[in-house]
Amino acid sequence: MQVKVARHAGFCFGVERAIDIVKKASEENSNVVTFGPIIHNPQVVSDLESMGVSTIKSLEEVDAGMSVVIRSHGIEKQEALYLEKNAGKVIDAACPFVQKAQKAAEKLSRDCDYIVILGEADHPEVKGIISYIDIDYKVIETVDEAEALEFREKYGLLAQTTQNQDVFTTIESVLKNKCNELIVAKTICSATEHRQSAAIEVASNVEVMIVVGGKNSANTTRLYHLCKEICPKTYHVETEKELSADMFLNVENVGLTAGASTPKYLLEKVREYIYEVAR
Numbered sequence: 001m002q003v004k005v006a007r008h009a010g011f012c013f014g015v016e017r018a019i020d021i022v023k024k025a026s027e028e029n030s031n032v033v034t035f036g037p038i039i040h041n042p043q044v045v046s047d048l049e050s051m052g053v054s055t056i057k058s059l060e061e062v063d064a065g066m067s068v069v070i071r072s073h074g075i076e077k078q079e080a081l082y083l084e085k086n087a088g089k090v091i092d093a094a095c096p097f098v099q100k101a102q103k104a105a106e107k108l109s110r111d112c113d114y115i116v117i118l119g120e121a122d123h124p125e126v127k128g129i130i131s132y133i134d135i136d137y138k139v140i141e142t143v144d145e146a147e148a149l150e151f152r153e154k155y156g157l158l159a160q161t162t163q164n165q166d167v168f169t170t171i172e173s174v175l176k177n178k179c180n181e182l183i184v185a186k187t188i189c190s191a192t193e194h195r196q197s198a199a200i201e202v203a204s205n206v207e208v209m210i211v212v213g214g215k216n217s218a219n220t221t222r223l224y225h226l227c228k229e230i231c232p233k234t235y236h237v238e239t240e241k242e243l244s245a246d247m248f249l250n251v252e253n254v255g256l257t258a259g260a261s262t263p264k265y266l267l268e269k270v271r272e273y274i275y276e277v278a279r
């Protein structure tokens, strides 16, 4: 059996940076917590817990004795202001691409009549982006939803950093016909594009595709759906424990990729499991 690993798989720059920041913070400060999970990977979050870094879920939990690390997906503007006032120290580990998307939203809010965001309304990153908008907006996930929008003078368009570039480009052309002026902010990060195209390349040439990463990770879930469209036997797992030998019965070629928040050791464990099964 051959196992082909996608060229771009696992930790992206923003996630690697966030983990480095939180580790350094825990060495230099006491009582370090992250506001929300630092990244969307339960295994990494529990590794950090064993180092003494816990996750808080609400602002009520914040006190002046805490050093609070802002997660890679960023937080809402009001939450950031609250932390500045009430936490002992605030350490920003939000990915620079996420910060760029927040700034873009703020600018579009000044320059347009209405903003369209391609993304998942419930995702923390999108909630953070929205908090910088003070005009009307809509979060959409499909081209059909863009088709249904009414004609306006000036639309602004941006995306959650992990959205699919092709869908974004199609929505851009739909919106061009729905306004007199369209201002587009390019906020999809290159790490996402690279991971998606490398995963598609591998999934096109294998019988079984495994996508490793948190079930709560938007970018991993999107990789899974993209691969599944091409390779019906695509599985999304967090660890090798979710795999079983029958998934690989009579299979010659297996593809492997991992979301941007998946540490390399989890991908390697999956690879080892597949080789073990193939023996």
Ligand code: SF4
Binding pocket: 012, 013, 014, 015, 072, 095, 096, 097, 098, 161, 162, 189, 190, 191, 192, 219, 260
């Ligand atoms: S996927 Fe992109 S935007 Fe998200 S953390 Fe990684 S580098 Fe930053």
